[in-house]
Amino acid sequence: MEEKKNKYKIETRNISVYYDHKKVLTNVSIQIEPNSVTAFIGPSGCGKSTFLRLFNRMNDYIEGFRKEGDVFIDNKNIYNKRTNVEELRKAVGMVFQKPNPFPKSIYENVAYGLRIQGINKKNTLDEVVEKSLKKAVLWDEVKDDLKNPALALSGGQQQRLCIARALAVEPSVILMDEPASALDPISTSKIEDLIHELKKKYTILIVTHNMHQAGRVSENTGFFYLGELVEFGNTKQIFTNPANEKTENYITGRFG
Amino acid sequence: MNNSLKNKITDQVFKYFAILSTMFGLVVLAIFLADILNQGLSRIDWSFITSLPSRFPEKSGILTALTGTVWIFVLTALISIPIGVAAGIYLEEYGKKTRLANILEINIANLAGVPSIIYGILGLEIFVRTMGLGGSLLAGSFTLSLLILPIIIVATRESIRAVPKTIKEASFALGATKWQTIWSQILPASAGNIITGIILALSRAIGETAPLIVIGALAYVPFVATSPMDEFSVLPMQIFNWISRPQKGFIINAASAIIVLLVFVFIMNGIAVYFRYRTQKKMKW
Ligand SMILES: Nc1ncnc2c1ncn2[C@@H]1O[C@H](COP(=O)(O)OP(=O)(O)OP(=O)(O)O)[C@@H](O)[C@H]1O
Numbered sequence: 278m279e280e281k282k283n284k285y286k287i288e289t290r291n292i293s294v295y296y297d298h299k300k301v302l303t304n305v306s307i308q309i310e311p312n313s314v315t316a317f318i319g320p321s322g323c324g325k326s327t328f329l330r331l332f333n334r335m336n337d338y339i340e341g342f343r344k345e346g347d348v349f350i351d352n353k354n355i356y357n358k359r360t361n362v363e364e365l366r367k368a369v370g371m372v373f374q375k376p377n378p379f380p381k382s383i384y385e386n387v388a389y390g391l392r393i394q395g396i397n398k399k400n401t402l403d404e405v406v407e408k409s410l411k412k413a414v415l416w417d418e419v420k421d422d423l424k425n426p427a428l429a430l431s432g433g434q435q436q437r438l439c440i441a442r443a444l445a446v447e448p449s450v451i452l453m454d455e456p457a458s459a460l461d462p463i464s465t466s467k468i469e470d471l472i473h474e475l476k477k478k479y480t481i482l483i484v485t486h487n488m489h490q491a492g493r494v495s496e497n498t499g500f501f502y503l504g505e506l507v508e509f510g511n512t513k514q515i516f517t518n519p520a521n522e523k524t525e526n527y528i529t530g531r532f533g
Numbered sequence: 534m535n536n537s538l539k540n541k542i543t544d545q546v547f548k549y550f551a552i553l554s555t556m557f558g559l560v561v562l563a564i565f566l567a568d569i570l571n572q573g574l575s576r577i578d579w580s581f582i583t584s585l586p587s588r589f590p591e592k593s594g595i596l597t598a599l600t601g602t603v604w605i606f607v608l609t610a611l612i613s614i615p616i617g618v619a620a621g622i623y624l625e626e627y628g629k630k631t632r633l634a635n636i637l638e639i640n641i642a643n644l645a646g647v648p649s650i651i652y653g654i655l656g657l658e659i660f661v662r663t664m665g666l667g668g669s670l671l672a673g674s675f676t677l678s679l680l681i682l683p684i685i686i687v688a689t690r691e692s693i694r695a696v697p698k699t700i701k702e703a704s705f706a707l708g709a710t711k712w713q714t715i716w717s718q719i720l721p722a723s724a725g726n727i728i729t730g731i732i733l734a735l736s737r738a739i740g741e742t743a744p745l746i747v748i749g750a751l752a753y754v755p756f757v758a759t760s761p762m763d764e765f766s767v768l769p770m771q772i773f774n775w776i777s778r779p780q781k782g783f784i785i786n787a788a789s790a791i792i793v794l795l796v797f798v799f800i801m802n803g804i805a806v807y808f809r810y811r812t813q814k815k816m817k818w
């Protein structure tokens with residue numbers, strides 16, 4: 278298989294996904310630049326999560342999952358037989374819709390990604406935990422309670438902890454599947470500020486149901502409808518002057 | 534009569550019926566306990582625990598039976614815990630969801646309901662005769678392990694299944710392998726429930742008599758077992774033996790031995806309750 282070098286961080290070529298016989302994504306091709314935020318919007322069940330989970334191969338666990346086409350990250354075909362899925366997931370972090378901290382201490386949540394790599398040196402762990410929590414803008418709130426259970430934190434704090442946990446393994450891509458949908462407005466705006474900050478160093482893909490959020494945080498937006506990427510382009514462009522009628526209908530709230 | 538009044542009456546009737554049923558169970562249990570304590574408590578002293586069995590009830594003790602029970606407990610735990618937990622993990626996390634797996638799954642659950650004497654016959658054939666272990670502690674422990682393996686396997690699987698999928702996903706998404714995820718996330722999160730299941734299974738094992746009679750455990754053992762290959766007796770066998778004697782003194786001994794066995798089982802159940810409580814407190818999701 279030819280792997281042409283280009284400047285894109287992420288690229289899909291004619292990707293289609295099936296669950297058993299049901300086709301949930303159809304011929305999606307997309308190119309994403311490094312250090313950008315790309316939002317994916319679309320009505321429920323149109324395949325946004327499925328698309329996002331292609332990039333860290335989390336769909337592999339779903340029974341009946343099958344795909345056609347290719348996905349490239351850093352010009353490498355990540356569905357290659359030689360791909361080490363664990364290595365891939367260290368490079369492509371994920372934040373889930375519902376905060377899902379481990380039932381362990383705050384410290385151990387952040388350190389887990391390193392521990393599974395065999396890194397157990399206390400100094401290193403201390404450093405990484407602090408650095409990651411600072412990046413996730415949670416450090417000041419928890420620095421005295423690192424030994425407390427993560428589940429005792431508020432929902433918004435838990436979600437930032439999950440972001441810190443993902444950052445600790447130093448990924449270059451972060452996938453976020455509706456990271457703020459379970460949070461209150463203040464926590465949501467904290468997460469959005471955080472995304473702004475993170476994009477300097479990471480390539481971020483975010484699924485959201487919240488149109489305003491997509492407008493606020495992303496440079497580019499893709500609109501999915503019934504498994505097809507109907508429109509993809511500059512966020513402002515899409516929100517003010519969509520090329521496709523379906524996009525316009527969705528954005529103006531005529532369905533969804 | 535209007536509907537809401539009818540509902541209220543049904544509600545009340547059901548409530549009192551439930552209370553009555555519960556009371557019935559508790560009262561029967563209380564009478565049983567009172568009777569046993571009344572008969573046996575006075576007989577329990579240090580010499581009762583440290584004496585060998587004898588023809589004379591007043592000189593008789595439970596030393597051999599108690600050490601036999603402790604031996605059986607330890608050996609059965611050593612055999613059944615690793616196998617049962619490993620099998621539970623395998624079936625839940627690695628086994629492919631095929632037709633065969635489904636049939637296997639239903640049958641494992643059913644095995645837990647097979648009368649224990651059947652396991653005794655199986656143990657007699659496999660361990661005592663084919664493997665040539667004789668009526669030894671080891672043969673008894675293997676037999677009891679067979680008996681409780683289904684319980685441990687089912688408990689392990691259910692505890693693992695109760696761990697939210699989101700925890701597993703989070704671990705995989707950080708680059709953990711399947712084994713790392715099982716070892717560092719799933720097992721710690723389910724350990725409390727697994728341990729509870731194991732303890733309940735083991736307390737069933739040490740209360741069993743029938744399968745041990747079948748494999749040839751002795752009711753009268755004049756020595757303390759010092760190796761897994763020794764012949765043995767256990768508390769329930771000792772109790773069974775004493776109760777079938779005509780002398781009143783042995784009946785009292787039986788009551789005392791029942792108290793010792795109950796204490797053993799109560800302590801184990803207490804530990805199980807403690808673990809369940811601790812996990813529930815720690816694991817809120
Ligand atoms: N595990 C699964 N097995 C089978 N079908 C699935 C599975 N997960 C999702 N699907 C189907 O795939 C389609 C796309 O689902 P997906 O979760 O990607 O949609 P989504 O756009 O993220 O929706 P939402 O906005 O509600 O999260 C849906 O029709 C859904 O029913």
Ligand SMILES: [Mg+2]
Binds near residue numbers: 326327
């Ligand atoms: Mg989704």
